[in-house]
Amino acid sequence: MHLNRKAVALIFVAGLGAGLAASARSNQAELRRDVAGAAYGSEGGQRGGGTGSAPGQECPPGTTEVRPGNCQAPGEAPPSILDYRPRSTLVTAEHPVPKAKFPAVDVHGHPGALTTPDQINRMVSIMDSLNLKVMLVAENVSGDRLTRTLGAINASPHKDRFRVLAGVSFSGVGPGWGAKAAQQLEADLKAGAIGVGEVPKSFGLRTTKPDGSRLQVDDPELDPLWAAFARLDVPAFIHTAEPQEFFQPLDYKNERWLELALFPDRRVNQPGQVTFEQLMTERNHLFRKHPKTRFVAAHFGWHANDLARLGKMLDEFPNVTVEAGAILYDLGRQPRAAREFFVKYQDRIMFGKDSFQPDEYPLYWRVFETADEYFDYYRDYHATWKMYGMALPDEVLKKVYYKNALRVFKGMPTAGWPQ
């Protein structure tokens, strides 16, 4: 657990400072003894000496390594990860980016209901303030709900600020399901949707078939639907799995400990539950068996923490592009590797935000556009670490912000984009 360890270390350093000041008043031999490490800050012996740790072993809980092989508990009760909020003393240039440098498409929009003029006007004024030119409404809705949203948008003066994706319902998958789903897809596209999504994470994680078994991502009953995407030439925007750590035990090694403790329903770590690797295998099998179907893997396919793996996936599946929603914390902690990745795969990445929180978009712009260093992510429970800017070249920014989305989703508004 990052913060705890940092906290312990810092409190220890403060203690060491006090210890050294006291030692300066004592004789040199004592000072040497203090610094040599047997008993740091042991005035009055209250803290006791450090305990040893075997080479290559971690210090026991509640202690930190103060010198090689010597573990020490702080003399003050350490704060919890919730309460430890150190002020950074780093003085460095800051370049907040309230508006994207180029007009952006959010391909992963969850704006909530957009069925009244008020809701639409409110969204548009927020989008203007961020330089979001188009939002793809990715609420996975079909039939009546879809046509109501499309109707309201098309009746408004802002019809080119939104495009809408249709939805798939995976209930009752069995013989004949695929053909019916393909028919519904066709009807939804006729009504004005320009693709499907976000196919929700429950598909693969929790959705079951009528016999109670888990519906696998690559279930053959779904094949007619995926084939229809190819025939109709629209992409399937699909969310598979969750961040890798959600599948791991909730212990103090889990870098998403806080999130999983706050939101227990995000855990997928019980015996018998599907594993991360199983879902990746099924997803890749789906991509492989439908090479003519274009897929958009949401959230970088949950490989933003392993860009080499994502690169391999993109190399293997030319029919796949990725979307960058809700993985900014992984890009911002490896800005050089992420920049290299974005440059190399500049035709395969689209901006998307996921959860609609207007205040959070500017952090995306800042990570993508600036070379700023050591700034906060917007949610502590996602990332206990700091962000660094990737300073993407303009040509890459344009592709990520809008050019790739205009190519992948046919039927996007075409006017008014920079060259």
Ligand SMILES: [Zn+2]
């Ligand atoms: Zn998602």
